[in-house]
Amino acid sequence: MLELVQAGGWLMVPILASSVLALAIIVERAWMLRRARVAPGDLVGRIWKQARAGSLSEDHIRALRNHSPLGRILAVGLLNRGRDRQVMKEAIEETGRAVAHDLHRFLNALGTIAAITPLLGLLGTVVGMISVFTTITALGVGDPAELAGGISQALITTAAGLSVAIPSLIFYRFFRGKVDELIVVMEQEAVKLVEILQGERPHVQAGGAPE
Numbered sequence: 001m002l003e004l005v006q007a008g009g010w011l012m013v014p015i016l017a018s019s020v021l022a023l024a025i026i027v028e029r030a031w032m033l034r035r036a037r038v039a040p041g042d043l044v045g046r047i048w049k050q051a052r053a054g055s056l057s058e059d060h061i062r063a064l065r066n067h068s069p070l071g072r073i074l075a076v077g078l079l080n081r082g083r084d085r086q087v088m089k090e091a092i093e094e095t096g097r098a099v100a101h102d103l104h105r106f107l108n109a110l111g112t113i114a115a116i117t118p119l120l121g122l123l124g125t126v127v128g129m130i131s132v133f134t135t136i137t138a139l140g141v142g143d144p145a146e147l148a149g150g151i152s153q154a155l156i157t158t159a160a161g162l163s164v165a166i167p168s169l170i171f172y173r174f175f176r177g178k179v180d181e182l183i184v185v186m187e188q189e190a191v192k193l194v195e196i197l198q199g200e201r202p203h204v205q206a207g208g209a210p211e
Contacts, residue, residue, distance in 0.1 A: 011124040011157050019164045022113045025106045026171045033178050039070040039185045044193050069099045070186050074193050081197045092190050103179045114168035121161020128154030
């Protein structure tokens with residue numbers, strides 16, 4: 001492995017650094033974008049149960065805000081439950097935009113890695129071929145060993161760049177789709193809470209089913 005890195009030349013350094021960063025982002029996003037963490041399915045039902053029992057205090061709302069991204073959105077709705085529907089909706093939408101931004105964290109970096117690592121590999125190919133032609137110009141084509149270094153650099157950097165870019169692009173697309181799905185779920189749950197608080201929807205049980 002070390003021999004391959006050395007043969008690839010100095011451009012292997014940014015490619016390897018990109019691979020480490022991409023792996024860290026993938027692991028972090030896989031953990032942070034779990035459905036159970038972002039948008040627990042029974043949260044609205046539990047909130048209504050507490051509100052109906054009269055146990056929904058400021059401490060409960062504060063804990064809800066720190067519970068999950070969906071909890072952060074719902075907490076804003078609860079804090080504005082005494083106001084009219086439009087004010088509550090605007091407050092929820094503003095918080096929802098901030099939450100959506102947080103869910104997209106690091107995804108642009110992952111997409112950038114997917115885009116630039118093939119270019120780094122291509123640059124390594126160009127540098128390697130320049131080395132080959134420089135050797136040919138100086139020594140001719142009689143000694144294959146002299147040409148092997150440049151050819152190895154050209155091929156190894158290209159393969160390394162693609163090896164980093166392909167999984168990075170796959171996970172970038174996957175996480176983008178997952179974030180879009182979670183945003184839709186949170187919007188539906190927020191609308192459900194607004195309608196319940198405004199008396200436009202039947203009360204829900206803790207599991208989310210209408211009573």
